[in-house]
Amino acid sequence: MVKVSVLYPNAEGKHFDMDYYVNTHIPMVGKLLGDSLKNTTVEKGLGSAEPGSVAPYAGMGNMYFDTAEDFGKAFGPNAAQIMGDLPNFTNIEPIIQISEVLI
DSSP states (O other): OEEEEEEEEOOTTOOBOHHHIIIIIHHHHHHHHGGGOOEEEEEEOOOOSSTTOOOSEEEEEEEEESOHHHHHHHHGGGHHHHHHTGGGTBOOOOEEEEEEOOO
8 A cells, every 4th residue: 555645844924724625625636536546634733742832744635545656647637636726725835755554
């Protein structure tokens, strides 16, 4: 299994609309990626190791696929539409990591 993580770093002057992300963006992505997308999770940053500190990431979206190739085949044709929706909920440049899920 492969996990594609989309991380939105927190910083002063940045905004992230979690309601839009969860209720509009993620369902749109799921519809576009179809059956190749096995599962999704969304995380909202609450803090860091130091009590009262700001979370390093405002939010994270995780998508699970059988293989990296499955992700590429599903995302490629839809990349413009998916990435074009970002200004509707954030002004943060996301960090994307593709990982192999070991356990």
